[in-house]
Amino acid sequence: MKVFIAGFQHETNTFAPSKADWAAFNKGSSFPPYRRGAAIIEAYTGKNIPVGGFIDAAGENGWSLVPSAWAGATPSAHVTEDAFERISAAITEDLAAALAAGGLDAVYLDLHGAAVTEHLEDPEGELLARIRAMVGDDMPIVASLDLHGNITGRMLTVADALVAYRTYPHVDTADTGRLAAKLLARRMARGSREPLHVRRLSFLLPLNVQSTMIEPAATIYQLLKSLDTTHDAVLSFATGFPAADIAECGPVVWGYGDDAEVAVSTLFARIDQPRAQWRLDLLEPREAVARALELAESASKPVVIADTQDNPGAGADSNTSGMLHALLAEGAGKRYPGQVALGLMFDPAAADAAHVAGVGAQVELSLGTQVPTWGGQHSDAPVKGIFTVRALSDGQVLAKGPMSRGSMVSLGASACLEIDGVLIAVASGKSQMLDREFFRYLGIEPEAMKLLVNKSSVHFRADFAPIASTILVAKAPGPMAADPADLPWTRLPATMALQP
Template identity: 50%
Template sequence: MPTPKRIVVCGFQHETNTFAPTQADLLAFEYGGGWPGLVRGDALFAAIAGTNIPAAGFVDAAQRAGHTLLPTLWCAASPSAHVAEAAFEQIAGEILAGIEAALPVDAVYLDLHGAMVTTHFDDGEGELLRRVRALVGDAVPVVASLDLHANVTAQMLASADALVAYRTYPHVDMSRTGQRAFGLLEKRWSSGRRAALAVRRLPFLIPICWQCTDMQPAAGLYALLAEIEAKVSADLSFATGFPAADFAECSPVIWAYGEDSALAEAAVDILARGANESEAEFAGTLYSPDDAVRYAIEQNRTGRRPIIIADGQDNPGAGANSDTTGMLRALIRQDVQGAAIGLMVDPQAAEAIHRRRAGETIRLALGGHSGVDGDAPYEDEFLIEALSDGKVEATGPYYAGFRLDVGPAACLRRGGVRIVVASFKVQMADQALFRLVGIEPTEQAMLVVKSAVHFRADFAPMAAEIIVCAAPGPMPMRLEQLPWSKLPIGMRLGAKGQPFELGRTAVAAA
């Protein structure tokens, strides 16, 4: 039996929306925002065991192979604006200190997102990987798993022996991606050298609501990726990118590792050609809040229910605060019956509600505290239907294995509209987040979810139809609305969208 190898395991995940209202400090990583809070040393194994997290898949595969794992820390924070310098330096410093203390080692594995921007580095992961490489030297393999929304940089690719990205959005293959990372590490050990690398950067940004791999063209492109791998001795990844990070390497990227350069180049050429030919298909219908509600009402009248409306521009999974009121106002304005919306994250409102009892009424200025253009708190009188401590076991495939905590929570009712109010940000990607305050989602005529795509993993099977609205929020689905300044000149803002030009004024938000 081969001698067990010593592998350092660590994780540092953040998806940065440089246009979002709130930065990520150390407390954000200690809380976790739906993921496990910051854990150190052996506590890492218990925190991620059995979860849909890349590190969990890597750990399982490496332990089955009999290797010795040396955990440093693992952390993630809810997507937001930039990671604060102090938080980055504290966490990166602990990771580097843990690796140094473990030396000599046979490999380092990092569970990263790939779209981290800090207040002092545009490329957070590239800087972390650069420091890891400088510490361990060129002979020690360094591998990392990445999110499908990674903005993969030249520094990241140069510093790592292998990077591998998720292949599903909703991300139901995160743990499997960790397993693939271990497979790439085994190949690196077996060959004794780095694989040949080929890279293609696409010339257009893709709004996240149209990156879903359950829909075309992404579904076809990831099927093509698998076909290429089956025919060619290459390991392919396609990161469709996170299109809200204003820096020069924000874009979709395709890369491949092969036994030689010709194989890797051939693999990326085929997939890049398919992606470029599919550019125009990365688009769809965006409804205004009132048009979305009117359409859903019409469908309800024919017996189609529930209609699910994605409030994707206020998606906390893309850096929003999950508190804008555009869709809430539209539901109430049109006197919708049998509707529910969540999560409305407003810790001050939740605290005030919890000073009352279920069955009482309360007047609140709810949500709208993020300073988003076109948004404001919604002031009205609400019936308190239910109170909750906000702790619930996830039941859907995206948050598989997690116990979620949204803090003090409640169900408010205004007419026929129920509102899930929470204290902490978590993307509405699991039906349990409605049920925790007594709302049964399958019995509603209409559901509004503050999510762009991840909710589909749990909600699509029970939905009569899913539509996407463009209510005010910090993650526009029309990318020309963002005030870009650092993109490469000519980068297209969306499928066949306008090319980026310096000095162009952002189009007013919907």
């Protein structure tokens, strides 16, 4: 069997300040850079990425692959029209050539599910529709999706089968590519589409409560797997990305199989009630630091605070200073000199200044950026002061944590800066703090810290939960609203509740 493969990955926060242009898809910071053709097979075979899992499964099944383009960019505001159309054109041009050569049997796409472009609310649905128009109604099209996808009716209608991640932090990305291959094999064996059943939830889920490492999501995804087995179905629960102002934003449950309707209904009922299970506990910045310092007195492991509203994995730029202000105001670094760290702070100018000054030098800086959030609000002003340069790096980091193990991440010119005993990991590339190596490459040993502030919402838990005594979530001003009710929505239907 000959399968055409391609990918388009972007999680769009329509309330965020920075867009994803063509350069963003070629950057290769927290997402791999744009690749086309055989380079996809070479780069992703055996890697923990959906297309990597599909490639591995295809090899086991004896399938032949026709690789096209794979494009991914760090979450941000809208994908520019130019970037999307370039990516779409590459994929459809390659598909046209593959069809002309003959013998193509199926299409697999590695998609996110929560992209929004300058000109399209549902670019994944549009891409699927363009491909469907080229291959006809009978050729199978399957796709893997992110757990945070805002899955549209068009996507479900056009594709033969879709399947989403089942973990957050996303440690099962390659496994999801394998599930897509399983769905394709089921579709080919059956000779027609499997029955599809869909239920859409009527409330938005805050990002922080979606983690499958905590309740209720941990139990819910265990139930999903059990229902798969019991009903010979393939189920998905996309929790949604609650910062995309589109008509079909929100959680969706769906499944494939002759008995999938019962399985979907059972899973939906467990998710829908009681809604209080999804309530969110957030702390103000200084409150979070004060509590962390209190806990740290008797803790043998670091206390970790998530700076969730500046999460670059959800559309922020990892450059706000609210939590740094709180650390300084509470005297965290003076109580535990050199044992309090924050990262990653995206500030290329500060990193460059540190490199010019050199290790051991003191530099006067304005660290961080005041950025617009929503409703005319802004994040905190930069932190101005004298910083000591403790370490420097070119930013080439080998990730070793569960999410990105084995991947080289390009964070650009980087520096460890210290002010009043607080260490700040400053980078010129955007990535959330999801791997301990993102501290360690600048000489900060996470395990030796009393307090860590991570610019992340949930992904950090995969590598930091094993070393944390306690995890707190802080609501410092930033572009990624921890509470969807804070956002000025315009496109959501009136029936969609902003809170559970």
